[in-house]
Structures are given as C-alpha cells and as structure tokens.
Amino acid sequence: FPQARRCEVFFDYVQMLDSVDLDAVEILTPHALHFEQIMESLSRGLHVLVEKPMVCKVEHAKKVVEKSELSSKVVLVSYQRHYQPHFRYVKRAISSGELGNVQFVSALQCQDWLEGTKGTWRQDPAVSGGGQLNDSGSHLLDIILWTTGLRAVEVFAYVDNLGSRVDINSALAVKFDNGAEANVSVVGNSPTWWEDITFLGEKGAIFYRNGRLQRLEAGGEGFLEPTKLPQGSNPDRNFVRAILGIEPVESPPECGLRVAELTEAAWRSAESGAKMAVGT
Incomplete structure (x- = not known):
C-alpha cells in the first residue's frame, strides 16, 4: 500500500x-x-x-x-470463518433443523506451531496469554460453538507443553448444554497443517475435510458435496458495514467470551486432572 x-x-x-x-x-x-x-x-x-x-x-x-x-x-x-461459505453452510444446516439436533462433534487441528513460533512472543505466556489452544485453536473452538449454537458446560482436558512455557498439544472432551459431546484435538507439533471437523446430527452428518465439505443423510448411501453455498464475506467488510448500520455484527464479543470460557476451563482441567464446569 x-x-x-x-x-x-x-x-x-x-x-x-x-x-x-x-x-x-x-x-x-x-x-x-x-x-x-x-x-x-x-x-x-x-x-x-x-x-x-x-x-x-x-x-x-x-x-x-x-x-x-x-x-x-x-x-x-476477527473470526473470519463466520464469513466463509463452507462454515456458513454448516451453520445454516444446523440452525434450520436440516441436520436435526447435534449429537456429537469431532474436531482436529494440526499445525507446525511449536517450531514456527519458537523464539517469538507467542511462546511467552506474559505476552501471549497462552499457547496453541489460545491462538489457532481459538478459531477451532469458536467455529464449533458458532456453527452449532451450543454452549459448552463441562470439559476435561489433557495439555502437553512439550518443553515450551505454553500449551502445544491439547485434547479436550466437551459436554454441551443440549447433552451432546465433542472431542477436540489441537496439535501444535504437527509436520503440516490439517483441519478436520465432523458434525453429527439426528438426521445426518456434515464432514469438513481441510477445505472440502461433504454431507451424508441418515440412511443415505453415499456422500454429497454441497454445490450451493452461501455467499461469503470477511470481518473487515462486516465491520465497516456494521458501523454504517447496514449489517449486524456477525462475530460479536459474545463469541470471544464463549471461547475464553471454554479455553480457561480446559486449562484448569489439565492442571487439576479433573473435569471443569465451563462459564462459572
């Protein structure tokens, strides 16, 4: 510029x-x-x-x-996934009832975060506030909560710092307010980037495979790839248009609060070795 x-x-x-x-x-x-x-x-x-x-x-x-x-x-x-067509499709399918009640979510995020951030502020807890779960993992937790519309109520977590001063690998078992469960894995010492999320509902399932979206209806014989996706946008555009009163805020601070609640409870669980209530 x-x-x-x-x-x-x-x-x-x-x-x-x-x-x-x-x-x-x-x-x-x-x-x-x-x-x-x-x-x-x-x-x-x-x-x-x-x-x-x-x-x-x-x-x-x-x-x-x-x-x-x-x-x-x-x-x-700036949770940009709120604005991406694939995740808008997932949210619409869940909120409209097409998928039925969400029963289980399985999510995996892999990144070479440990080596990629070595020697930077991201591995200094006084400045970063936490490690991979609080960084790239924040996107993963947010998109699970936002697409499903569910609130986490309990979490049990294992965390490994792998010699760093901040969390690198995290494994979370989560209970939601509708009784559904999730397993969430955030891997910060992976040799490559990969992200995989499965949403299982009463009427079907949606599989996000590292940028590829597939859907399976209950009783269906094969996977379908959605072709009509919602229009995308981005946080910057929404920010300007929200200020002008043209659009509502699509990634409000309440989303940041929900992620902070789950992240903090996961850290407490890993430290104590016990499951923790979320948001209390």
Whole structure:
C-alpha cells in the first residue's frame, strides 16, 4: 500500500489515540495486550475490530461485552470463518433443523506451531496469554460453538507443553448444554497443517475435510458435496458495514467470551486432572 508511507507511526498506542482524530481502531497486537487496548478505545468512543483471541481471561471478556453494550459502539472479533461459505453452510444446516439436533462433534487441528513460533512472543505466556489452544485453536473452538449454537458446560482436558512455557498439544472432551459431546484435538507439533471437523446430527452428518465439505443423510448411501453455498464475506467488510448500520455484527464479543470460557476451563482441567464446569 503506497499510501501507507504517508501514515504517521507511533510506538505508544495511547499517544496515537491522543493525537489522531479516529472513528475506529483495529487491534492486531500480542494477545495479552488486547484487553487494555479494547477498553481504552471504547472509553474514547471508538469502534473496535480485534484479532483473535479477543482477550485471554474470562473476567476480561465479560468486561468487554459489558463495555461494548454500554458504549453502543461496534466491537467485532476477527473470526473470519463466520464469513466463509463452507462454515456458513454448516451453520445454516444446523440452525434450520436440516441436520436435526447435534449429537456429537469431532474436531482436529494440526499445525507446525511449536517450531514456527519458537523464539517469538507467542511462546511467552506474559505476552501471549497462552499457547496453541489460545491462538489457532481459538478459531477451532469458536467455529464449533458458532456453527452449532451450543454452549459448552463441562470439559476435561489433557495439555502437553512439550518443553515450551505454553500449551502445544491439547485434547479436550466437551459436554454441551443440549447433552451432546465433542472431542477436540489441537496439535501444535504437527509436520503440516490439517483441519478436520465432523458434525453429527439426528438426521445426518456434515464432514469438513481441510477445505472440502461433504454431507451424508441418515440412511443415505453415499456422500454429497454441497454445490450451493452461501455467499461469503470477511470481518473487515462486516465491520465497516456494521458501523454504517447496514449489517449486524456477525462475530460479536459474545463469541470471544464463549471461547475464553471454554479455553480457561480446559486449562484448569489439565492442571487439576479433573473435569471443569465451563462459564462459572
């Protein structure tokens, strides 16, 4: 962007807020800094687009939700999968009842995160707020909760840091408010990227296989590949159009809160060796 060369550069975000007449901010800083920056921006009457995870603690997430409601400003978490056609299709199939009640979700995310982030702030818990589960894993937890519309109520987790100061591999067993279960595996020392999610309902199943979507009807003889997918968008477009009053916010701070609740409970479970209630 050649125009960016004319932009003033600041090394202190408060100085920037004091010096520039702004309508909105986008926060792409290390995770543990998000909370303070969100709250300060809202206090100044600014709209906020923030990268995932929204914040790293449940208590902070609740304060962001409350502050955003009181401020009447747009707060949008950049969970881009809310805007991708494949996942919009899954959400529509579940919310419309086509799939029946969700009974089980199985999810696997693999990434060479351990080596790829070695020596960076992402493996410094004071700045990152957590490891792979709180980073790329945040997308996985969010998309499960958002597509199904379910709330996690219990979790049992195993976590392995593999010598790092933050979590690298995580295995979660989750119970939802409708009685359904899920197993969620986040692997941070994989040789390659792979993501796999299965949604099993009373009337059928949907399989997301690393970008490929397939569907199986109850009693059906073979897999179907959906061809008519919903139109896609992106968080940036939704953010601008929400500020203008054209669209509702499609990845609101409540999504960040739900992810924080499940992530924090998983960490507590792994530390204690016991299952934990989520969101309490």
